[in-house]
Every structure is written in C-alpha cells, then in structure tokens.
Amino acid sequence: MKAEILNIGDEILLGQIANTNAMFISRSLVKAGVVLRWITVVGDSKEEILQSLKTAFRRADVVIITGGLGPTHDDVTKYAVSEYFGSPIVFNPELYGKLIKRFEERGLKMPEVSRNQAEVPAKARILPNPLGTAPGLHFEESGKHCFVLPGVPAEMRRIVEDSIVPFFLKHTGGARSCLRYKTLRTTGIFESRLMEMLGDVREIEQFAKLAFLPHTAGVDLRLTVMSRSHEDCRQRLERAEALVRNKVNRYIFGEDDDTLEERVAALLFKQKRTIAAAESCTGGLLSHKLTNVPGSSNYFLGSVIAYSNEVKMNVLGVSSQTLEQFGAVSESTAKEMAEGVRNRLGADFGLSTTGIAGPGGGTPEKPVGLVYIGFSDGTAIAAKKFIFTNDRLANKERSSAAALDYLRRHLLKII
Amino acid sequence: MKAEILNIGDEILLGQIANTNAMFISRSLVKAGVVLRWITVVGDSKEEILQSLKTAFRRADVVIITGGLGPTHDDVTKYAVSEYFGSPIVFNPELYGKLIKRFEERGLKMPEVSRNQAEVPAKARILPNPLGTAPGLHFEESGKHCFVLPGVPAEMRRIVEDSIVPFFLKHTGGARSCLRYKTLRTTGIFESRLMEMLGDVREIEQFAKLAFLPHTAGVDLRLTVMSRSHEDCRQRLERAEALVRNKVNRYIFGEDDDTLEERVAALLFKQKRTIAAAESCTGGLLSHKLTNVPGSSNYFLGSVIAYSNEVKMNVLGVSSQTLEQFGAVSESTAKEMAEGVRNRLGADFGLSTTGIAGPGGGTPEKPVGLVYIGFSDGTAIAAKKFIFTNDRLANKERSSAAALDYLRRHLLKII
Structure with a gap:
C-alpha cells in the first residue's frame, strides 16, 4: 500500500510553521507497515485541495489529509472532500450532543459558529477526537482509503494513534517487507x-x-x-x-520515545523514594520535566526556585558565608541547596542546579554556561561541575538533563 | 509567479527529519515576492523525481528542488533533471579546479567518488556553493525556472540567499506584487x-x-x-x-513572534515590580517560562513548587483548615498560595496555580482539567477558575498561559 500525506495550510506555505504533522504521520506509518511515498502541501483553497486529492488518488492507495477542519470561514477541507467523494454534508445528532457536552463540561455555552463541527459528509466514518471539536473522517472507496484529520498537532496525533495505526495494523496484518x-x-x-x-x-x-x-x-x-x-x-x-x-x-x-524524566521517575517509583529540587539557573524547567510524568506526585514533593540570594538563604538555608566566600554559582552553594531543599521539604533526595544561564552575567572566572549540579541523600552530599554554551535556553535544557542524569546515576549507583 | 518546492529525500518520508528546508525556502520566497503554492516531498528515486517534475511544471512557473545532489550512489537528482531538460551531463573543468582546491586547502586528497561533483547538465547555469562540493543549478525554459540545490541545510540556505532571492528581486523588479x-x-x-x-x-x-x-x-x-x-x-x-x-x-x-512571557516581563520591568510564583499543577512550567526571558532576575525572585500538601502548609503557609474544608484544588487555596509565596519571598506580586493536571486524580466534583489561578499584590487577593481538558501536558501549558495572562491583565488593569 502506497500512501500520500496532504497537508493543508497557508501557514506552512508562508514558512510560519514547520510541517511537524507530516513528520509525526510518517513515523506512525512506518510503525504501521505502510509505505509513505509522497507528501504534498497546499493552501487553504477548496480548488487546490480538490486538484491535489485527484493527483494523490491517481498514484496512492491511502491519502491522509491534515488541516482546515476547524469551525471558521478559512476551514474548507471538509467541503473539498465532500465534493470529491460526492458525499453531501449532513447534521450528525450524536456529534452535536458530544459537542454541547464538551462546552457544558467547561461551564460554557457553545458558540453558534461551532455548530458546523457536528456536520460531516454522510459517507464518512467518524474517528473520535477526544481533545478537540473537529472529528476525524475516514472514507473508503474501491479499496482506497482517505483519512481527514484536524491540523492541531495534539488532536491529530491522538487520532493517528487511536484510530489510524490500529486500522492499518489490522488491515495489513503486519507489513510484508x-x-x-x-x-x-x-x-x-x-x-x-x-x-x-x-x-x-x-x-x-x-x-x-x-x-x-x-x-x-x-x-x-x-x-x-x-x-x-x-x-x-x-x-x-x-x-x-x-x-x-x-x-x-x-x-x-x-x-525510542523514552525520556530521561520517565526513566528517573520509574527508578524513584520502584525504589519508593521521594525527591525535592532547588533550582536556580534552570528556573523551573527541571521541576517541569519531573512533573510531566503522570503520577509524579508519588515521588515528587515540590521544589524551591531560588533565583535571588535572599530566597537561597531564607527558604533553603544556604549560609550567607558560603554565598559571600564562594558565590551563588559554586560547588558549595550547589551542595547546600540540595541538602537544604531535601531537609526543608522532607524528601529522601535533594537535587539542585546553580549556574549562569546567560546571555549576561558572565565573568572571566565564572563564564556564561558554568553550572553546578548538587545532590544530597542526607548523608552523601555531592556536586558536579559543567561548562555548557552561551545560549540561555540550551543551557537550561542541558542543565536540567545533567541534573536528571546525575540523579539517575545515583539511583543506579553508577556514579 | 507561482512556485513549487520539490524536496527529495527518503529521510523526510521516514519521518527521521523535519522538512526545515521547505520552511526556510518558503520564508525566503515571501521576501522575494514569489508566491509559493505547493510543497512536494518524494523519495530518492529517479522515476519519482521525473514524475513530480512534470506535475510541478504543469502548474508552477518556478520549481525549487532540494536534495540528492551528493556524490554517493543514492544521489540521483542531477540525472533526473538532466533527463527532464534533455541536457546531457558534461565535465566542467572550472568546477573541477575548484573542487581540487577545496580539498587541498584542508590538506586532503580528493576522494575519487567526489569527481562527479564537477559533472553537470550542459544547459544549467552554475550557482556557487561556497560551503560544499555540490553546486546549485539553474535551468530556464520558456519563461519558467528550475533551481536545483543540495539538501544540506547550511549549503542550501547560502545558495538561496546568495543566488535565488537576488535573482527574483531583480527579475521581478523588486517584487511587482x-x-x-x-x-x-x-x-x-x-x-x-x-x-x-x-x-x-x-x-x-x-x-x-x-x-x-x-x-x-x-x-x-x-x-x-x-x-x-x-x-x-x-x-x-x-x-x-x-x-x-x-x-x-x-x-x-x-x-508576530512575541511570547506571553516576554510581554509580562516587559510590563514588570517597566513598572519596576517583582514577582514570585507558587505552582502546583503547572509543576515548574510557569517559572520556566518566566525565566526563559533574558534578564528575568530583575523581576523574578523565585518560586515554590508545592506538589504535596505539606509543602503548601509548611513552606507557603496555606492553612490546614483551608485544605481540609475546600481541598488543595480550590479558590481559597489558590489565594492563600499566591499571598503565601508573595509574603514568604518578599515580592510585590504572588501568582499561583492549583489544579488537576491528569490523567488521574479527578472526581465528579473536581474533574481533571479543573484549575484555579491565584493572584495577590498584598491587598487585593483574587482567584479565577478554569476548566481545561484531560491532557496532562496541554493542561500544564494552558494553566501557565492562563496564569501569565491573569498577571498581564492585573498589570494592565484590564481585569
């Protein structure tokens, strides 16, 4: 089975966004054993979409369309596929019920303009979209398949995972090559x-x-x-x-798709230990990563983001002498932060970051990119020095990863 | 003039890389006043490239091809365009001289496999590639243009900037439209x-x-x-x-490229006020966003990520009675968290988030997605209720944005 992706969106043609939807679908098709041969991008125009659909179905057995399914006037994909498949758009009471409920659950009245999200081509099978109002659509004609998905990445991804990959795994019975x-x-x-x-x-x-x-x-x-x-x-x-x-x-x-925070989470969960973080240069990113994992409240108690020295002293208990003698960005401060937050929040482990994220704030002795990661389990208190780059966001990323990896190595005893 | 981009590369179809080349060319064409109407991606196959070239020139006046120009066996783009334009490939002594020199400058002998980089279709105008060995090519036929570029992003970008954008600015007389x-x-x-x-x-x-x-x-x-x-x-x-x-x-x-955190940062900076955050459901993301802005230490003092109730009580001073009577996810808790962190960290403003990020932890009264945002300036203490979705990461994103926007509105007094 040869597949084509057809992405609809002026914003891709204008270079305003990268076509990450195509990348996600490509990967999913590999998993599902479907060979992707073409990716085409066209603008939000019904004529263009129709033309591209004709081209696509001349060469491909499967066409996956994304984008242009929203409720506003510039969303024309539904009308184009309706015309292509000769399938008039009809009101779907079940979808309408769900739509009303969706707004009600948020304590909102459904805007009149959203009503058209319950109108779909009669021939289409509905692919549920639990994250948004535009349902996915599936057309089958003479053994060929057309899937139509919203362009919002999270919604698109969910429908691909819930409906499209399982469909192909079942349909193809696993790939031949x-x-x-x-x-x-x-x-x-x-x-x-x-x-x-x-x-x-x-x-x-x-x-x-x-x-x-x-x-x-x-x-x-x-x-x-x-x-x-x-x-x-x-x-x-x-x-x-x-x-x-x-x-x-x-x-x-x-x-594959494992993240460092998931790995650390699994280890903490298995060892039944809790963690608290004291962040300076990472500014919340380390805690954000730790709490991205569902169920993180089982091992993550909380953190203190100590940007100012006052917070380092008053909340974490870092001594003013350490700050004066060695500075906020130092091995000693990293250690006191780790132990301070562990102690203050009553966790098994304390993890800390202190450094100069940049772009400003560097000196010849302490350049932008200098970072210390601290760790404490109450008895062993250690810190490690890193020198990263002069890019603020990359430094926050790298420091957070270094802290998670430092914790991982402590948990695995491969430090 | 209507343009099409034709990207060649199995790695895009397999989802191994995002098509950032198309994004760069799209933006460059906007600057050059050329309207991009189609982007097509096909694999490294001569037949596919020929077919796609025919389709492209049926509809477009300008076709820009990237990829498949290297010296190895899987690079076939040059042979496909040679066939399409009926232009045999000939040895170009000038290119060969440059190629030899390029390797010599690096103290290297040219590998035999690289010799074919000096062989180009006779009809093509050469577009210099100062960063690599594969030159760009420009064909003109019956008023239509075809540009062929290497797929390595830095090389492609350089040729677009040096040769293609200037060509169109000149050709179109500084963009007629x-x-x-x-x-x-x-x-x-x-x-x-x-x-x-x-x-x-x-x-x-x-x-x-x-x-x-x-x-x-x-x-x-x-x-x-x-x-x-x-x-x-x-x-x-x-x-x-x-x-x-x-x-x-x-x-x-x-x-355009403004972010909400930059807007809030500018307001805090201008009003010379400081902020501290108390985060529960956002788990550090709100502080991460606030500290992504360079110079954030001017207005951001720190935060407390209070995941457990103990941290809410012991560090932020939320009363046990409030937690018992209304729960951790409530208007009262949000208010006490905002005032608690403001007071504890000595900031002008306190901002708080508490909610149920999901996927677990919801009840009929307090469903996943329920979030309260709190704000305190020491005298006025307020909170606002939101109901988002059942997606954990989206809830963290939305709650952080809601908190930043709540702060923005307080700063602008449009609450």
Whole structure:
C-alpha cells in the first residue's frame, strides 16, 4: 500500500510553521507497515485541495489529509472532500450532543459558529477526537482509503494513534517487507566522543545502518534495518544493539520515545523514594520535566526556585558565608541547596542546579554556561561541575538533563 | 509567479527529519515576492523525481528542488533533471579546479567518488556553493525556472540567499506584487468565540485575508495582504488590524513572534515590580517560562513548587483548615498560595496555580482539567477558575498561559 500525506495550510506555505504533522504521520506509518511515498502541501483553497486529492488518488492507495477542519470561514477541507467523494454534508445528532457536552463540561455555552463541527459528509466514518471539536473522517472507496484529520498537532496525533495505526495494523496484518528502527538514547557525552568509543562502525553496520542524531541535551543512536522477514529484522537489530551497548551502555538512558524524566521517575517509583529540587539557573524547567510524568506526585514533593540570594538563604538555608566566600554559582552553594531543599521539604533526595544561564552575567572566572549540579541523600552530599554554551535556553535544557542524569546515576549507583 | 518546492529525500518520508528546508525556502520566497503554492516531498528515486517534475511544471512557473545532489550512489537528482531538460551531463573543468582546491586547502586528497561533483547538465547555469562540493543549478525554459540545490541545510540556505532571492528581486523588479502578513496573538479565548466577537469577517477581508491559527494556549489571528504596491500593503494591513483590535483587543497580548512571557516581563520591568510564583499543577512550567526571558532576575525572585500538601502548609503557609474544608484544588487555596509565596519571598506580586493536571486524580466534583489561578499584590487577593481538558501536558501549558495572562491583565488593569 502506497500512501500520500496532504497537508493543508497557508501557514506552512508562508514558512510560519514547520510541517511537524507530516513528520509525526510518517513515523506512525512506518510503525504501521505502510509505505509513505509522497507528501504534498497546499493552501487553504477548496480548488487546490480538490486538484491535489485527484493527483494523490491517481498514484496512492491511502491519502491522509491534515488541516482546515476547524469551525471558521478559512476551514474548507471538509467541503473539498465532500465534493470529491460526492458525499453531501449532513447534521450528525450524536456529534452535536458530544459537542454541547464538551462546552457544558467547561461551564460554557457553545458558540453558534461551532455548530458546523457536528456536520460531516454522510459517507464518512467518524474517528473520535477526544481533545478537540473537529472529528476525524475516514472514507473508503474501491479499496482506497482517505483519512481527514484536524491540523492541531495534539488532536491529530491522538487520532493517528487511536484510530489510524490500529486500522492499518489490522488491515495489513503486519507489513510484508519489514523496515524497523530502534533508537538508543544517550546523554552526558559528545557526538565525537561517542563515535570514538564505538570504534569501527562497519562492525555494527554489518547488521544495521547506524546514524548519529545529536540533540540539545544528548545524542540519539538510530539503528535501521530493512529486510524481507520480521525475524531477520529482529535478529539484526538485536545484534547491532548488543554491539553498541557493549561499548557505550553507561550513557544510554532509554530507547525510542523514552525520556530521561520517565526513566528517573520509574527508578524513584520502584525504589519508593521521594525527591525535592532547588533550582536556580534552570528556573523551573527541571521541576517541569519531573512533573510531566503522570503520577509524579508519588515521588515528587515540590521544589524551591531560588533565583535571588535572599530566597537561597531564607527558604533553603544556604549560609550567607558560603554565598559571600564562594558565590551563588559554586560547588558549595550547589551542595547546600540540595541538602537544604531535601531537609526543608522532607524528601529522601535533594537535587539542585546553580549556574549562569546567560546571555549576561558572565565573568572571566565564572563564564556564561558554568553550572553546578548538587545532590544530597542526607548523608552523601555531592556536586558536579559543567561548562555548557552561551545560549540561555540550551543551557537550561542541558542543565536540567545533567541534573536528571546525575540523579539517575545515583539511583543506579553508577556514579 | 507561482512556485513549487520539490524536496527529495527518503529521510523526510521516514519521518527521521523535519522538512526545515521547505520552511526556510518558503520564508525566503515571501521576501522575494514569489508566491509559493505547493510543497512536494518524494523519495530518492529517479522515476519519482521525473514524475513530480512534470506535475510541478504543469502548474508552477518556478520549481525549487532540494536534495540528492551528493556524490554517493543514492544521489540521483542531477540525472533526473538532466533527463527532464534533455541536457546531457558534461565535465566542467572550472568546477573541477575548484573542487581540487577545496580539498587541498584542508590538506586532503580528493576522494575519487567526489569527481562527479564537477559533472553537470550542459544547459544549467552554475550557482556557487561556497560551503560544499555540490553546486546549485539553474535551468530556464520558456519563461519558467528550475533551481536545483543540495539538501544540506547550511549549503542550501547560502545558495538561496546568495543566488535565488537576488535573482527574483531583480527579475521581478523588486517584487511587482507585495505580500505581507502580521500575526495578532490572543490568549484566554476560544477560536469560535473569537470568530463570534469579530462578527462579519467580510468587513476585515476587504483589506486583508484573515486566518485563525489555534494553538494549545491561544489563537493567532493572521492578516495577509497581497497588493501591487508596498504603500497599499501597509495601509490595508493597518486598516484590517484596527478593525480586529477594535473588537477583540483585550485578548491580544502581542504580535508576530512575541511570547506571553516576554510581554509580562516587559510590563514588570517597566513598572519596576517583582514577582514570585507558587505552582502546583503547572509543576515548574510557569517559572520556566518566566525565566526563559533574558534578564528575568530583575523581576523574578523565585518560586515554590508545592506538589504535596505539606509543602503548601509548611513552606507557603496555606492553612490546614483551608485544605481540609475546600481541598488543595480550590479558590481559597489558590489565594492563600499566591499571598503565601508573595509574603514568604518578599515580592510585590504572588501568582499561583492549583489544579488537576491528569490523567488521574479527578472526581465528579473536581474533574481533571479543573484549575484555579491565584493572584495577590498584598491587598487585593483574587482567584479565577478554569476548566481545561484531560491532557496532562496541554493542561500544564494552558494553566501557565492562563496564569501569565491573569498577571498581564492585573498589570494592565484590564481585569
């Protein structure tokens, strides 16, 4: 089955947003065993959409459309597909009921303009959209499939995961030729150093293609295998992974879509320990990451964001002498912050960050990018020094990742 | 002149990279006064590229191709355009000289595989590529233009800036038609309600095209104007903007690339006031946003992330009676948290969030998505109730935006 993605949106053509929807759908289709052959982007015009649909169905068996499903006048996708499939738009009482309920649950009256979200082409099967008002649509004609999805990324993603991937997994009974990849996620090591440690990559590439994908706070190692049989795919991936892990395992915190915070959360949860954070240079990002994990209230008690020295002293109990003698950005302050927040909030562990995020505030002795990460379990109190870059947001990202990784290593006792 | 971008690359179809090249070219074309109408992505296959070129030239006057120009076996773009334009590939001694020199300057011998980078279709004009070995190519036929660029982003960008944008600015006489857009950014209001408040959009669309772009925590209103003269463009945009602002100004926090936190930062800085936050359901995201703005230590003192009730009581001074009687997610708790953190950290203003982010923890009385935002300036202490969705990350985003907007309105006295 050959697939095409058709993204509708002037904002993509004007370069105002990157087409991340296409990227997400591409990945999902790989998982579902569907081969994506074309991505097309056109503007919010009914004529353009109709033309592109004709082109798409001349060559593809599956067309996935995103965008232009909202309630406003510039949303024309529904009318274009209705015309293409010769399927008049009808009022759907069930959708209308859900729509009313959706607004009621928020204590709001539904605006009149939203009523058209309950009007859909008669032939379409409805794909539920639990995060928004525009339902997804599925048309099937002469063995070809058309899926129509809202352009809001979270809503689109949810429908792809809930409805489209399962549909293809069932429909194709698993793909005939197999393309698989696996990503091993590392942090705390440079790309060039990783490459050096891996040695001659040809050994690995006997089994799987290896790609280095550097991010702000780590490097992903992607292994890709294409083969006729699932079993061969699986074996090749396994052997390539074993070779990689054999050399750089201590830097690998997870696989594929795993995040560092999820890994740390799982360890804390398993060890039944609690954590509190004292953040200076990360300004809340570390706590934000820790609380992104559902159920984080099981191990996360709270944090103190101590931007000013007064807060460091009055709330965390950092001594004025330490601040005077070593400064706010120092190993001693990081240690006192970690122990202070652990003690103040009654947690098993305290984790701290203090540094110069930039762009201003650097000196020759303490440049922008200098960061200390502190850790305390009440008896052992330690800190580690890092020097990152001169980019504020990247420094916040990297410091948060370094703190999470420091905690991970303490929990795994591989410090 | 209507343009199409044709991106070549299996890695885009597999979702391994986002198509940022298309985004860059889109923006450059806007500047050059060329209207982009289609973006197409196909894989590294000569047949596919030929087919897509035919489709593109049936509808567009300008086709810009990226990718597949490298020296390795999987780079086939050059052969496809050579065939399309009936222009045989010939050896170019001048390019060869530059290629040799390029390697010599790095103290390297040119690998044999790179020799083909000096072989180009005879009809093509060469577009210099100072950052790599694959030159850009320009074909002109019956008034239509085809540009072929390498896929490496830095190289592609350089050729677009050095050769393509200047070509169109010259060719079109400084853009005979002018395309301009402006985005008015709103928060705290639904798309459908915004549309209702704007009334008959035809009044606005006399002057500029209006698009609604909903995000997780707000809706952008984009006004686009295309006209023969720059002065007319400017005037139309101004009149359209005035009509929009006249109706929904209180929801507009900024323009184009402005963020809500930057707007709030500017207000705090101007009014020389300081802020501290007490976060529960946002878990650090609100502070993270506040500290993303360089220089935030001028107005941001710190925060307390109070996930557990003990932290709410012991650090923020929320009374146990309030927690027992009304619960942690309540108007009273939000107020006490805001006043508590203001008082504890010695700030002018206290801002608080408490809610049920989900996915668990909801009850019939207090469903997932229920959030209270609190504010205190020491005398006036207020809170506001919101009901968001059942998506954890979206709830954190929306609650943070709601808190920032609540603060913005207090600072502007438009509460």
